[in-house]
Amino acid sequence: MTFIWATRGRTWGFRFLLDAGLDDPRAEYLRHFTGVENVMRAFRRDGDVVVARFADPLERRDSAGRVIPHEFVVFSPTSDSISSVEDAIRELWPLVEETFDRVWDRPAPPERR
Template identity: 90%
Template sequence: MTFIWATRGRTWGFRFLSDAGLDDPRAEYLRRFAGVENVMPAFRRDGDVVVARFPDPLDRRDSAGRVIPHEFVVFSPASDSISSAQDAMRELWPVVQETFDRVWDAPGPPERR
């Protein structure tokens, strides 16, 4: 499954935890999320690419009390089965949950993969 995944932890700020193999996932992320920067949840299909944002399924909040968002840019073929933010959560959360559970309380951000 190929995707960009951005989120934050309890004490560390916004980071890309998965980069879809791109040298600079930020450029692709910014381009794809243009127009839905402040929408929660968010969903948009752009050809065979899906953009989705959903709140942390366990309602975790950072040390400032902000809801933790999970933001994805998903590339085909994984994007083919995603038609809503709810679909994105159902399809993507099981893939990243273990990683996020492991790094949630870490004092600093993990290395991106």
């Protein structure tokens, strides 16, 4: 996969579920999300890297009632077709939806891949 995906589940906290093959996805995540840390709906392009955050399309919430966010750092070539949050939802959500459906309600997060 050419993207990092971070989210949280019903009872487990923020985790990287996809790491784009990086040993330390957190470093890339922090570098690219600087400036949009507190915005629920975010989009930014930095060269061939896209940053996108959007609320769970099925409006799921964690056990504390907070909206589940999905956060992505997307690298080329996947980033090439993304120019907005709407594009990110259309392009990325189908790639992770099935996985999230399986894991979001588990008591512990899955291992990242």
